[in-house]
Amino acid sequence: MGTNYYAVRNRPTTCDPIHIGKSSIGWLFNFQTHNEPLEMPPVAWNTFKQVKDWLKKYTVDSNEFVIIDEYDKIISYDDFVDLVESKQKDEHCRSNPDNFSYCRNVDGYRFSDDEFC
Secondary structure, three states, X not given: OEEEEEEEEOOOXXXXXXXXXXXXXXXXXXXXXXXXXXXXXXXXXXXXXXXXXXXXXXXXHOOOEEEEEOOOOEEOHHHHHHHHHHHHHOHHHHOOOOXXXXXXXXXXXXXXXXXXX
């Protein structure tokens, strides 16, 4: 079982949420790759640094978006980054032999090109 995380506009809107990725017990965080630089705001990330930069810009610097989990709980930028980094340091998660079976390994972080829930 896991928990999905999204960036959603910080005001009422009909826009779709942006899937950031999923945290599951025993696995490294799995990021959803985005390659849509023509969207407004542009959503394009393929590395953890790009994810952090985008989230900081739109959730901390501008408050245009908030990070929520699939249960509608708001997660701060710092708590989200701590969650990802704690999974990267967790030996149980790191030693899972299937971490990169269905995902790309980008500097030790998991990225999926296909949509997932």
